[in-house]
Amino acid sequence: MDQYKEREVKYIETIRSLERDKECNLIKINKLTNEVETLQEEMDVVDGKLARLIKSSKDLEDIIESDKPAERPTTNKVEFVKATERPTTDKVETAKKHAVRYAEMYRRTSK
Numbered sequence: 001m002d003q004y005k006e007r008e009v010k011y012i013e014t015i016r017s018l019e020r021d022k023e024c025n026l027i028k029i030n031k032l033t034n035e036v037e038t039l040q041e042e043m044d045v046v047d048g049k050l051a052r053l054i055k056s057s058k059d060l061e062d063i064i065e066s067d068k069p070a071e072r073p074t075t076n077k078v079e080f081v082k083a084t085e086r087p088t089t090d091k092v093e094t095a096k097k098h099a100v101r102y103a104e105m106y107r108r109t110s111k
Helices: 002-067 099-105
Strands: none
């Protein structure tokens, strides 16, 4: 009989211990559930902000693109010509006109 009583006491203690563990686990589960809900709400807020930021970024890129001047093809390219390809001209020395002759032409005749 004593053996049965000892076993019964052991079982009762084990049951109480398991019930305490169960209560602690339920409390932890509730706490973690609340944290998950809070994090989900925060994530929804962040997702909304991210979506607005992406839209604003695209709008800003469109504005920047519209402000850029249109690229025109450049026609001011320098062409290098080899010495043999240049047209040659006859180098005839022209007689220099004397300054005296010009002075005579532009002299005031009416004084």
